[in-house]
Amino acid sequence: MGRCAIDRVNQPTDGNIADSDSRPRALSHNVPDMSSGSLKQSVTQTLGPNHTSSYYAASANPTPERPALQHDISADVCIVGAGFTGLSTALHLAELGQSVVVLESARVGWGASGRNGGQIVNGFNAGLDGVKKRFGEQTARFLGEQVQDGARVIRRFIADYNIQCDLKPLNLYAAFNTRQMQALRDKQALWKSYGMDDHEILDAHTIQDHVRTERYVGGMLDRSGGHLHPLNLALGEAAAFEKLGGIVHEQTRVINVDNIDNDPVVITENGKVRCEKLVLCGNAYLGSSVPELSARVLPVSTQVMATEPLSDDLAQSILPSDACIEDVRYILDYYRLSADKRLLFGGGTVYGGKDPADVEAKLRPNMEALFPQLKSIGVDYAWSGNFALSFTRVPQMGQLGPNTFHAMGYSGHGVTGSHLFGKVLADALRGDTDAFNQFVQIPWRPFPGGQRFRAPYSTVGSWWYGFKDRVGL
Ligand SMILES: Cc1cc2nc3c(=O)[nH]c(=O)nc-3n(C[C@H](O)[C@H](O)[C@H](O)COP(=O)(O)OP(=O)(O)OC[C@H]3O[C@@H](n4cnc5c(N)ncnc54)[C@H](O)[C@@H]3O)c2cc1C
Numbered sequence: 001m002g003r004c005a006i007d008r009v010n011q012p013t014d015g016n017i018a019d020s021d022s023r024p025r026a027l028s029h030n031v032p033d034m035s036s037g038s039l040k041q042s043v044t045q046t047l048g049p050n051h052t053s054s055y056y057a058a059s060a061n062p063t064p065e066r067p068a069l070q071h072d073i074s075a076d077v078c079i080v081g082a083g084f085t086g087l088s089t090a091l092h093l094a095e096l097g098q099s100v101v102v103l104e105s106a107r108v109g110w111g112a113s114g115r116n117g118g119q120i121v122n123g124f125n126a127g128l129d130g131v132k133k134r135f136g137e138q139t140a141r142f143l144g145e146q147v148q149d150g151a152r153v154i155r156r157f158i159a160d161y162n163i164q165c166d167l168k169p170l171n172l173y174a175a176f177n178t179r180q181m182q183a184l185r186d187k188q189a190l191w192k193s194y195g196m197d198d199h200e201i202l203d204a205h206t207i208q209d210h211v212r213t214e215r216y217v218g219g220m221l222d223r224s225g226g227h228l229h230p231l232n233l234a235l236g237e238a239a240a241f242e243k244l245g246g247i248v249h250e251q252t253r254v255i256n257v258d259n260i261d262n263d264p265v266v267i268t269e270n271g272k273v274r275c276e277k278l279v280l281c282g283n284a285y286l287g288s289s290v291p292e293l294s295a296r297v298l299p300v301s302t303q304v305m306a307t308e309p310l311s312d313d314l315a316q317s318i319l320p321s322d323a324c325i326e327d328v329r330y331i332l333d334y335y336r337l338s339a340d341k342r343l344l345f346g347g348g349t350v351y352g353g354k355d356p357a358d359v360e361a362k363l364r365p366n367m368e369a370l371f372p373q374l375k376s377i378g379v380d381y382a383w384s385g386n387f388a389l390s391f392t393r394v395p396q397m398g399q400l401g402p403n404t405f406h407a408m409g410y411s412g413h414g415v416t417g418s419h420l421f422g423k424v425l426a427d428a429l430r431g432d433t434d435a436f437n438q439f440v441q442i443p444w445r446p447f448p449g450g451q452r453f454r455a456p457y458s459t460v461g462s463w464w465y466g467f468k469d470r471v472g473l
Pocket of ligand 1: 084085086105107119120284287303304407410
């Protein structure tokens with residue numbers, strides 16, 4: 001999760017490509033034995049086919065290993081990427097009886113979808129007020145109404161397919177100062193005008209019912225938000241898709257697409273897929289396999305750590321209502337309790353998608369500043385992942401030809417957006433293009449500076465927004 005107000009200053013790279021040396025190696029989750037208690041995993045992003053050593057991978061529901069593609073096949077629809085965007089598209093299409101194959105270079109949920117903060121946040125990274133100023137009232141209203149569907153899609157999938165992913169209600173935006181509180185009040189009013197009536201403003205006293213720290217002056221509770229185990233959601237969606245006849249090939253990296261502007265043929269190392277429609281859902285990890293998309297987004301890394309399980313008393317002393325929290329700064333903290341009462345604490349952003357050397361060293365001071373009682377608590381897992389930042393912070397959907405579609409750029413707020421986009425893409429593929437066309441019309445801009453100059457821009461950008469947070473601007 002990242003707010004990353006980076007409209008002007010950015011950076012680039014191809015990101016950490018899922019598996020630049022991706023010959024299939026061991027096909028296991030590659031996670032540590034937790035029986036010894038506080039076993040700290042110093043983690044960087046896995047540049048290979050197994051899940052990063054996250055708490056989520058360690059607590060994943062059993063899942064089969066799907067075979068890599070080994071020969072040429074054909075399908076109505078081929079989807080690249082088994083994250084939430086790809087899986088939501090795939091499941092919606094399978095529900096409509098389409099023959100769909102999903103190609104994933106690593107494992108189902110390997111990317112941002114299986115390693116994120118698990119927070120169901122309504123809205124995109126770009127605030128609706130900013131969207132309104134930049135793109136007009138009609139676009140803001142369209143996004144405001146559409147985006148509430150993402151959480152509905154998630155809840156429907158969980159209910160319809162009985163997905164065990166620790167779903168819990170409540171999401172809270174926390175404010176450090178009165179200026180941020182006023183912004184939350186304005187946000188509540190704007191959302192209300194778009195039909196969202198689930199927000200409640202909290203003052204310094206009432207916020208203590210949800211998060212107990214002296215640092216916040218108030219916040220806004222979203223009763224239709226919530227949190228869950230994201231990797232188990234992805235695995236459950238993949239299983240549901242397969243039950244409906246869908247096929248997932250893991251360890252299958254798409255290295256090229258022929259005829260992208262007409263009849264796409266998807267090229268992998270050991271087989272081709274001929275398809276009527278192609279949907280590209282590789283997001284921050286797509287890298288240069290589809291060069292037409294690489295200038296559209298910037299990979300940005302953000303980090304999460306999981307403490308050892310907290311006692312009931314300690315958990316109550318932090319998050320009594322079990323809501324998930326994100327603060328409203330540009331470079332924000334986001335945190336929640338897991339089902340076994342670990343504090344999952346996220347934050348930090350590194351433009352360009354590089355991992356910090358020591359995730360815990362980066363995150364721990366922020367956690368202890370909020371909750372001094374956690375000074376001696378152990379950290380069992382710490383990991384990093386990439387989200388795709390778009391220049392306007394509005395996600396993008398579009399076409400590279402009549403039969404090739406793409407969706408990307410949720411800018412750190414994509415758990416709901418990716419599920420919504422899957423639904424909109426599936427509708428478009430079956431001929432209902434109303435919502436798709438409106439998303440396509442929202443202008444996008446390439447990141448300035450090209451491959452060469454994005455890095456220095458991003459460093460300046462990161463410093464500038466950190467400075468604004470520190471002085472409360
Ligand atoms: C650490 C972290 C914390 C976050 N926390 C939150 C949060 O709490 N709430 C929130 O709303 N959002 C959060 N986000 C953002 C959210 O997770 C993403 O926006 C969302 O998961 C994007 O889903 P996706 O399917 O588009 O991309 P991904 O989940 O990244 O999936 C893309 C998949 O495509 C595969 N792929 C890429 N290229 C190829 C190729 N050439 N061939 C085959 N496969 C390929 C990758 O291996 C990957 O599995 C967070 C992101 C991160 C990294």
